[in-house]
Amino acid sequence: xxxxSHLQELRRKHEVLSEKVEAAQRMxxxxxxxxxxxxxxxxxxxxxxxxxxQA
Numbered sequence: 001x002x003x004x005s006h007l008q009e010l011r012r013k014h015e016v017l018s019e020k021v022e023a024a025q026r027m028x029x030x031x032x033x034x035x036x037x038x039x040x041x042x043x044x045x046x047x048x049x050x051x052x053x054q055a
Contacts (some may be wrong), residue, residue, distance in 0.1 A: 010048055011049060013045055021035060
């Protein structure tokens with residue numbers, strides 16, 4: 001996998017996580033810890049994207 005396709009895949013995963021976070025926040029029964037974990041995953045991916053984009 002080359003760098004461009006890896007970045008594209010990371011961006012796709014980031015977008016999917018964004019959608020999951022938004023959906024979870026709209027549901028009153030969603031556990032706050034679950035939302036926090038999704039946000040952490042999203043942040044880790046964002047940091048990877050930024051790191052690879054600067055390389």
